[in-house]
Amino acid sequence: MTTTPDATGWREANRANWDERVPVHAAGDFYDLPGFIAGRDTLCDFELAEIGEVRGKTLLHLQCHIGLDSLSWARRGATVTGLDFSRPAVDVANALASRIGSTTARFLTADVYDAVQALDGRTFDIVYTGFGALCWLPDIAGWAQTAAKLVAPGGFLYLAEFHPVADVLADDGRTVEENYFQRDPIVVDAPGTYADPDAPITASLTFEWLHGIGEVVSALAAAGLRLEFLHEHDSGHFRFPAGLPVPQVYSLRAARIG
Template sequence: MSSQKRDYVAINLANWNSRVPHHEQGYELHRFREDPRRLSDVVAFDRARLGDVRGLDVVHLQCHIGTDTLSLARLGARVTGLDFSEPALSVARRLAAECGAEIEYVCSTVYDAVAALGAERFDVVYTGVGALCWLDDIQRWAATVAALLKPGGRLFLREGHPMLWALAEPRPDGLLVVEYPYFKVEGGTLFHEKQTYVPHEGELAAPDSISFNHGLGEIVTALFAANLRLTALTEHDSVPWNPLGDGMVQDERGEWRLRERPERLAASYTLQAVKG
């Protein structure tokens, strides 16, 4: 086993811990405090697909600082948030308290979620954008999701498209270049990025990260193997942040799509699956 494979969780934890103070500022948390009806852009984008979650037990895996988690609670769900970063959860807990929301937050890796939370507890497992790329074993992830769900429970996933993760920023002539793996590679791909995805001053204290791309076929096959039945898969030409610099433009919903001929790129997708 390579040192990169062995250390990826520690490397990524340091990276995400170093993002927390920048995200606490850049996520505009004051807007959630000021408006009790405000939902995160990610949850609002999929609200019709998500449907009525009032009274349901929902767990949000890899919840980070909890804006999507709070949004699910505002839609009437009983929500638990799980993340491996205690600094991120400290912000999430403070935000929930300031907004009067009762949300349980648990510090754990995804793979330890069943031990941390209990089996067959949840009606919905929710996962937001930019989560699966930090996990090396998608079959283990799918098995964890299945174990968390009650019989008949549902997975709801909005994620960056694996084709998007494979692209470099557009060249000066505007052409898109496939630079990174579409398929999972052993050990992942090492990135050194001094800035996170929200504007901020200074550099990240821990700029290294290791990510793993997972093709749609790999993800869907893992869900089938975990006895999760695919019920919906919708691809979108937009994402809720700008991953490609000047090659993208923001729309009226706050989503980003290609500036020129956005129909060329599936940038994200929403997937749903049911247990059993």
């Protein structure tokens, strides 16, 4: 792993990598599509509690990948729109929606920074972003401004994300691998994915960014959203040994002002 300030072509490199991940993820045990089709849920208990009732509400899932979280919300009665920059991922998500008989979910292909235009200025009761999304974005201020424009009056943005403190630690949860305050891109050139380390991914070059919690919260405030809560959790979608006293994920909710 190396770091460099030169991230020319980051979007194209990341999209090519994610396009190749899609068939691996759709076929593998990590996402367990047969289990999901049979009714398995992908949402955390704290997400359900913190977002609350979604029946009859509109929900936009930014960076939705193959749509499992999106469709989990649709199963709970939300009218869901999922957006992702990978066309193969969107194709899988739309096929899954059809497979489970969902009539309240649709998916479209667009870069997150182009979401306002792609959605023709529509706004949503809930704008949702799930785990592992923000690290692929270089401009958090731009992301926050985009998300804020998509929140309907009276609505809110909800984010559940890996904690940036955990992101700088190695798999043992104790050894520091990255600088928490690093803002230059982290450039990785390695085959495989988190879902299958041995997968023969040929578009192996990716660009990622670390974003501190202060950076995220400040960007949302500057975009005109009012923070309702910020919670840190010691368990969630992460790899550390049980009981390790490290914040593993965090969640926040920010409402539209006015």
